[in-house]
Amino acid sequence: MKKRVISLMLGMVLTTGLLAGCNGSNGTEGPKPEEGEQAITEISLPIVTEPLTINYWRANDGKIASGNGFSDVKAYQEKEKRTGIKVNFTHPPLGQQKDQFNLLVTGNELPDIIYYNWADVSGGPEKLLADGRIVRLNEYIDLYAPNLKKIIAEDEEVRKQISLDDGTIFMFPYLRTDAVKLNATTGLILRQDWLDKLSLKAPTTIDEWYTVLKAFREQDPNGNGKKDELPFTANWGPGNMSKLLDFTPAFGVLGSFQLNGDTVEFGPIQPGYKDFVTTMRKWYEEGLIDPEVMTNDGKAFDYKITNNQAGSYYGGVFSGMAKYLNMMAEKDPNFNLVGAPWTKDKDGVSRSTFRFDTKVLTYGEAITSSVDKDKLKAIVQWMDYNYSPEGHDLFNFGIENESYTRNGDSIAFTDTILKNPNGLTYDQALAGYALSIMDGPMNQDTRYLDALMTFDQQKEANKLWMEADYSKALPTLRKTEDEARKEAQIMGQVNTYIDEMLTKFVLGSEPLTSYDTFVETIKGMGIEEVTKIYQDAYDRYQAR
Incomplete structure (x- = not known):
């Protein structure tokens, strides 16, 4: 597996850099990075050499035809092969997401990652930060997430929209950096x-x-x-x-x-x-x-x-x-x-009645306070992989030459998606491969839209x-x-x-x-x- 080196605008930085310098929430900041620890500039694959399992909570999506939810999405299966990290998904019953979420964040047992619509949280993510249920991510993005960090550094609107009012970043978001076309x-x-x-x-x-x-x-x-x-x-x-x-x-x-x-x-x-x-x-x-x-x-x-x-x-x-x-x-x-x-x-x-320039949507992945430092470092890199060039294509389009093909910079979905032999609709078929037809922690690509229209x-x-x-x-x-x-x-x-x-x-x-x-x-x-x-x-x- 080839390794991708990302040239950051700021090069090698310390935790006093662009993101960590924001004034943070009064809530938990999770395990502290080591003083003087340098930021990585690439996600080396595999991320781990010893077995690691992430416990991940998110609502299921009705577009996924199988009964097993996101564990059956081929992008996640391929990501496990590339990163060496296994994911154990927990899905609340459809229609009960909000009640189950409220029970989750007030209970004693927290998963490692929660993916949710944070606009639907009583008191907002600010309350969960203050209550010590999720952690502030600024320092960890600065150190271990070169791909998301690069997007934030190069796009002022993304930085503005991903931050809470005090500058805290708490999630790896569902992004649309090319917002207007995708929103209109x-x-x-x-x-x-x-x-x-x-x-x-x-x-x-x-x-x-x-x-x-x-x-x-x-x-x-x-x-x-x-x-x-x-x-x-x-x-x-x-x-x-x-x-x-x-x-x-x-x-x-x-x-x-x-x-x-x-x-x-x-x-x-x-x-x-x-x-x-x-x-x-x-x-x-x-x-x-x-x-x-x-x-x-x-x-x-x-x-x-x-x-x-x-x-x-x-x-x-x-x-x-x-x-x-x-x-x-x-x-x-x-x-x-x-x-x-x-x-x-x-x-x-x-x-129009709504904005087309929304680049950071209200859905995203947060890390809970149950995660220790060693595991947190691997989790942040695992999350950041979705925003790398390879992860971007994987979670937008699926598996090359199986769910899509390339023609220069353009992509086209195969008949597996558009004329599914098992009778699945195009959205069900694509949901079995990638997140672009749903929502997820990724930067949604306009080429997915072009290929489906x-x-x-x-x-x-x-x-x-x-x-x-x-x-x-x-x-x-x-x-x-x-x-x-x-x-x-x-x-x-x-x-x-x-x-x-x-x-x-x-x-x-x-x-x-x-x-x-x-x-x-x-x-x-x-x-x-x-x-x-x-x-x-x-x-x-x-x-x-």
Whole structure:
């Protein structure tokens, strides 16, 4: 096995370097590195010569077809051969991850590594650091993780996003350094064949959307003479109108907290939100919105699209486009889909509801305080291997010439993935080889996306959605334990009230003359206090 030497920007550094110099948490820092210990510049394989087993806890993923979870993923099997380190995975039952996680971190027995969505932790990783359940990793990344360290040193946004407000790094993260392309994979989708039949173009403004939806409703684009078309539908689960919020940027607002320059605001109490509600009510009254949006489930949603009823909806390039293009290829050769640009606001700016520049996601691997120094050094190198050139390819694409092939810098998935002989879907097949189709401690590669987008419609939609401005949306922010507690106390009531009132306004069971009362009620619930929490958290983020 060849060894890879990484040339770090800072060369050989001590623990007083780029990462270790950050002010740390008051919580446990784990076993101390030796004074003056030098940083390694390569991960030598195998990492260990004596047997070593890592106990690793993470939730299973439904895409993995086998019943054994991540131990059956070929990337991990190959990694064991290369590193000499065996992994014993523990998976909580699907649907019980959060309860099992809470029991785990409050119990006496901790695994070596926990992979989790740390945004879903009560008190955040800060509390687990303070309680001594996980360890601060700055010094160990500085010493033993040349690949992740190089990424952090070369990308200021990664450094900013991977750090807590005090500079602590606590995880090896799920990364997207080429963020925009990978994040801009969802948006509004329409029937291109209906547009063609009616001599219309994909809408770019809210007025153009009205024109298109009105034509879908009145001009029989499915050609069955019944006028049973549903101009806009969605599958968001019973009880709310949340997918309509994808139209909010057209009115200069978002459906929750938003940025106005560097000032945090709450979208639903801004004037533009009333214009949004008024427009959605008009659409609903005129039959432009599926009357069953409150009860649609996945099966009903699929039926409406594949039975020539749905004209537009919100979806992704895979589950919202490729799925239906494949399903309809033989049933209706004319069936065609197109991505619409994020709707322009009054200033002519196409805006999205979320950020495309998120490079460090909230998922990642943390090391627990149960690990001693000798084992910790090996574990950090084992974790860092995923970010090396070889580990990067392994966890993005799987096994060369088995799950993928190369053509210069491009990669292509084999028929093992795209036309699986055992009848697995492409995502199930790829999940048996690599993590890129799921989430995991790796730097996700855009080439995985390119190789899976087999329809031109997907590629064009992805390209179009990337053009939207996302500056109104907030980045991922850290709250103190007190801030998070206060936010949860207030926003639980606020969000329930907004969901209820949005539904009533759109369905017409609440008159729009009540809108001012709606705004005052939200203010009375303490929204200004939570807005200040977000402002303080945003200011701390900017100061990292």
